[in-house]
Amino acid sequence: MSYSSFFGRSRDADFSMFSASHWIALASVLVVCLLLFGCRFALRTRRRLRLSVRLLLAVILLSSEAGLQWWYISQGIWKTDSSLPLELCGLTVLLSAIMLLTRSRILYAFLYFAGIGGASIALLTPNLVYPFPHFRFLLFFISHGAIILASLYMTWVEGFKPSWKSLAFTMLSLNLTAACVWVANSMLGSNYMFLMRKPSTYSVLDYFGPYPYYLLVEELFAFVVFLCMYLAFFWLPERVRSRNQRMNRLPY
Incomplete structure (x- = not known):
C-alpha cells in the first residue's frame, strides 16, 4: 500500500456502506464496548486503572480531532466552511474528552444521549467517501x-x-447548539450539522423529507431515539429491579 493510497487526498474507490470493511469496523467497535462492559467491575476497584482508561480515551478523542485537522492542512484543503469541528460528532468528540478529564455530570447528561445516539447513527450511515484502509476511514x-x-x-x-x-436538557442543548451553528453556517456559507441541506452521501435524513421539513422530522427522530435509550437501559431495568425487590420482601 502506497503513502498516497493511505493518506492522500485522491482515492481509487469510494466507501461502500455495509461492505465487508464497514461490517468489520462496526463489529470492532461493538467488541471493544463489550470488553469495557466485561471489565467494568475490575475497573471500579482499581483507581489507577480507571484513571489510565479515562486518560487513554481522552487522548484518543483529542488525537482523532487533531489528526483530522492535520490531514486537512497537509492536503491543502482546510477551509472554514467545511473543516471546523462544528458537526455534532465533532463537537461531541471535544466535549467527551473534557467530560472524561473533569468527570463532568453536566456534560454526561448531554453526551449520554447526543454522543452515543449521534455517533451510533453516524457509524451505521457514515458521511464518508474514503474506503478501508485509508487514514480517514x-x-x-x-x-x-x-x-x-x-x-x-x-x-x-x-x-x-x-x-x-x-433528556430534556439534551433536547434543549441540541436546539441551542443548532441555532448557534445555523448562525455560523449563514456567515460562512457552510452546511455544518446539515442544517442547510442534506449530505451528498446516503444518510437517514434521506427518509425525512425535503428541506426544511427534514429538520423537524430529525428532531422528532432524535427525541424518540433518546427516549428509547433511556427507557430500555435505565427506566425499564430499574422498574424490573424494584418489582423483584418488592416480591422478595413479601412473606411466603
Missing part, C-alpha cells in the same frame, strides 16, 4: 467509537446515570 471509526466508549465508561465504571431531566 480509520480515523472516522476510531473517533466515533471513542465517543460512544466515553459515555459508556462514565456509565458502567464511574456510575453516572441519565434522568428525565437529562
Whole structure:
C-alpha cells in the first residue's frame, strides 16, 4: 500500500456502506464496548486503572480531532466552511474528552444521549467517501467509537446515570447548539450539522423529507431515539429491579 493510497487526498474507490470493511469496523467497535462492559467491575476497584482508561480515551478523542485537522492542512484543503469541528460528532468528540478529564455530570447528561445516539447513527450511515484502509476511514471509526466508549465508561465504571431531566436538557442543548451553528453556517456559507441541506452521501435524513421539513422530522427522530435509550437501559431495568425487590420482601 502506497503513502498516497493511505493518506492522500485522491482515492481509487469510494466507501461502500455495509461492505465487508464497514461490517468489520462496526463489529470492532461493538467488541471493544463489550470488553469495557466485561471489565467494568475490575475497573471500579482499581483507581489507577480507571484513571489510565479515562486518560487513554481522552487522548484518543483529542488525537482523532487533531489528526483530522492535520490531514486537512497537509492536503491543502482546510477551509472554514467545511473543516471546523462544528458537526455534532465533532463537537461531541471535544466535549467527551473534557467530560472524561473533569468527570463532568453536566456534560454526561448531554453526551449520554447526543454522543452515543449521534455517533451510533453516524457509524451505521457514515458521511464518508474514503474506503478501508485509508487514514480517514480509520480515523472516522476510531473517533466515533471513542465517543460512544466515553459515555459508556462514565456509565458502567464511574456510575453516572441519565434522568428525565437529562433528556430534556439534551433536547434543549441540541436546539441551542443548532441555532448557534445555523448562525455560523449563514456567515460562512457552510452546511455544518446539515442544517442547510442534506449530505451528498446516503444518510437517514434521506427518509425525512425535503428541506426544511427534514429538520423537524430529525428532531422528532432524535427525541424518540433518546427516549428509547433511556427507557430500555435505565427506566425499564430499574422498574424490573424494584418489582423483584418488592416480591422478595413479601412473606411466603
